[in-house]
Amino acid sequence: MKHHQLQNHYQNNMKYTLLQFNIPDLNRTFVSGAENYGLSHIINGNINMLKEIEKDYGTIVKKWSEVFELDIEIIKSFIATESGGKNRPANKFGATGPMQMTVNAVAESVVKWKAVVKSNLPTEAINFLNKKASFMTKLTSEILTATNKTKVKVLLTDEEFNIMIGCLYLRWLIERFKFFNKVMVAYNAGPYNSTLLSYGKQNVSSEALVINKNIPIESRNYIVKMLGVNGFMDLMLKNKLA
Numbered sequence: 001m002k003h004h005q006l007q008n009h010y011q012n013n014m015k016y017t018l019l020q021f022n023i024p025d026l027n028r029t030f031v032s033g034a035e036n037y038g039l040s041h042i043i044n045g046n047i048n049m050l051k052e053i054e055k056d057y058g059t060i061v062k063k064w065s066e067v068f069e070l071d072i073e074i075i076k077s078f079i080a081t082e083s084g085g086k087n088r089p090a091n092k093f094g095a096t097g098p099m100q101m102t103v104n105a106v107a108e109s110v111v112k113w114k115a116v117v118k119s120n121l122p123t124e125a126i127n128f129l130n131k132k133a134s135f136m137t138k139l140t141s142e143i144l145t146a147t148n149k150t151k152v153k154v155l156l157t158d159e160e161f162n163i164m165i166g167c168l169y170l171r172w173l174i175e176r177f178k179f180f181n182k183v184m185v186a187y188n189a190g191p192y193n194s195t196l197l198s199y200g201k202q203n204v205s206s207e208a209l210v211i212n213k214n215i216p217i218e219s220r221n222y223i224v225k226m227l228g229v230n231g232f233m234d235l236m237l238k239n240k241l242a
Contacts (some may be wrong), residue, residue, distance in 0.1 A: 016069045016117070016171060020179045022201065050076050053085040057098060060160050064167040067124045070174075075167060078187065081226045087159050099166025103152045106165050109172040109190075117175045125168060132161055142150040151178050181206045184232040189219040 028199040044090075053076050061079075065072045077086055082100035094103060110129075113121055120126070121137070129136045133151055144152065155161045173183045176191060181204055185196050195214040205229060210220050 002121075015067055015119070017175050017178060019071070019174050019183070021076075049080050049085050053079050056160065057084065057163060060163050064164050067122050068167045068171040070170060072165055075163070075170070076167065077226065078170065079163070082223065086160070087157070089157070090153065094153070096153070097162030097166075098161055099161060099169075101156050101162055101165050102167065103107055103156070104142070106136075106152050106156070107139060107144050109169045110136055110138050110167075111142045112219050115166070116172055121168070124242055125164065128161075128164060132158075160179065179203045179210055181223070184223055185209055185215060185219050188222040189216050191221075 045068060050073075057076075057079065061072055061075050061167065064070075065075055074175055079098045082095075083098050087097050088100070091100075095101065110121070121129075126137050132155055133148075135148055135151075149201075156165070168189070170183070173186045173191060177186055177196075178201070182199065185193065189196065193215070195212060204212050207221055208224050212220070
């Protein structure tokens with residue numbers, strides 16, 4: 001679904017904030033957009049990866065995209081960028097699974113959801129968490145006990161739990177930052193990056209973030225990688241915007 005169609009579809013029905021985009025395309029379509037904007041080896045490789053993600057996780061992604069009102073292709077793009085579509089074991093930072101979620105990100109987003117999103121967790125998410133780990137819906141502090149940390153680490157290896165929590169985290173970031181470029185950096189660098197917060201409520205272009213040396217280099221590379229997954233970087237180069 002193209003961006004303007006997505007806006008029209010959700011405009012009157014969305015419970016949550018509509019994610020604002022600041023990327024130089026007329027019809028933001030992610031996967032189909034990648035095909036339309038050119039056939040570089042990068043795009044070809046990513047299309048195959050995104051097809052694999054659809055095959056492996058399509059049903060799960062669709063389910064939680066509807067619960068958290070997220071564009072399906074955005075979720076797939078984060079999975080592609082984070083893990084290459086694999087259910088990866090924990091890395092040195094403790095990031096695990098398709099959406100490379102950490103215990104801290106899980107606790108933080110669940111605990112602070114109500115303050116940022118101004119609503120309770122969706123009923124479907126509460127029911128899901130109660131089946132998996134009922135203690136999570138009762139958290140009042142993001143500092144978990146050693147026992148609960150261990151439980152969350154194990155849960156993050158479960159594909160659906162990982163993607164559900166990744167979607168919850170994304171929705172929480174969108175409610176906080178509104179704009180896609182800021183959400184990308186926050187997902188990678190954390191939502192309390194001082195430079196990111198210093199932009200306040202204003203929008204900021206992906207190009208400005210990529211050249212801002214106060215943003216961690218890993219996060220600047222992440223933006224380029226994320227845009228490359230969707231063919232956006234090729235589009236930007238074509239229009240001499242990057």
